[in-house]
Amino acid sequence: MHTVGPKESLSSIGRLYEVNGRVLANYNNIDYDKGISIGQVLKIPPKGTTIDQVTVPARQITQKPKKEEQNVQPPAAKTETKVATKEETGTPVYHKVGKKETLFHISTLYPGVTIEQLKKWNGLATDGVNEGANLIVGYNKTAADDKKAAVEKAEKEKPVVVTEPVKKEPVKPVKEVEKTNPSGTEPTKADVAGKSIKGGAFKAIFESQNGNGTPVTEEGSLGVFKSTSGWNDGKYYCLYNNASPGTIIRISIPATGKFVYAKVLDMIPDLKQNAGLLILISNAAADELGAADNNTSCSISYSK
Helix, strand or coil: CEECCCCCCHHHHHHHHCCCHHHHHHHCCECCCCCCCCCCEECCCCCCCCHHHCCCCCCECCCCCCHHHCCCCCCCCCCCCCCCCCCCCCEEEEEECCCCCCHHHHHHHCCCCCHHHHHHHHCCCCCCCCCCCEEEEEEECCHHHHHHHHHHHHHHHCCCCCCCCCCCCCCCCCCCCCCCCCCCCCCCCCCECCECCCCCCCHHHHHHHHCCCCEEEEEEEEEEECCCCCCCCCCEEEECCCCCCCCEEEEEECCCCEEEEEEEEECCCCCHHHCCCCEEEEHHHHHHHCCCCCCEEEEEEEEC
8 A cells, every 4th residue: 555645647656566556546546537536546457467367347536635634644544353254165265364465366366366266265355465364276176075076976867766666678698708818728528427428418408498489490611719618517609690699509410410508699790700600609519519610511400
C-alpha cells in the first residue's frame, strides 16, 4: 500500500515501484486522466505487471477529500474472518502474506488460482489482506482422496439392476485346453490304471451321447497335431468343424480296423496345411490308430 504525498502522481509512484502509471491506475480502479489526491491510499501491483495483466472494471471517479482530511491516512483495509466454504477436498496449501502483498500478487504465484477462489477459500469479503496472515492457496489431493472420489463417482453412476428369473441352461461340456509338448518328443504309451485303453478314456461318454442324438458318419482324411495328453491317460482330443466342443467322436481307420474315441476341442485352424482335412487328431490318438502321417483315410461317427 502507498499513501499519496504532495506533488506525487501516478507516473512518479509507478516509477518508484517499477510499474507503469496506467497499470497502477487500472489496478486501483482509478481514471488515469483524473489523477490522484494527497492522502489517497493506493494498492501497488507486483513489479513488472503489464497493462494486459490488470483487469479494468467499471471506472469509479475518485472524489477529492476535504481539506481537513488531506493529511489523514485512512486505516488499512479490514479483513473479515469467516469459516471457509468447504468445496475442495485434500490437504490445504497455505501462503504466508508478505509485506505489501495483495491477493492479485498472491494469485500470480500459483498458476490457475484466481482472486475469487482465494476469497472463497479464506472467507474474505474484501480484497484486503493483512501481512503475516496464512491464506489457503490450494489443496493437495492424496491417493486416499482420489480413491474416495472415484468410489463416490462409481456409486453415483452405478446402474439400476433389474433382476429376472434365472433360466436353467443345459450343462455344456467344458472346453479342455491342451498344451503342445515343448520338447517335441512323444511320451511312452501306457495303459490307464493298469488296464488296456481299448479306444481311450472317452468311450463311455461316447456311448451315452450316441444314444441321445442323431447319428452322423463321415469319411475323409485326417491330420495330426502334437499334444502331451493321451499317452498316459487315454484322453484323446481332436479338432473338427461340424460338431460343438465337448462332443465325443469315434475315429476309425478302415485299413487297420483300429479306432479311438476323441473329444472335440475346437474347429480346425484355417491354415494352408489343413486344407482338405476332415479332422485333426492328437499324436497319441494317431499312434493308437497306427496313422502317423497326415492325409490318412479315416471314418468318423458321432451323435449330433
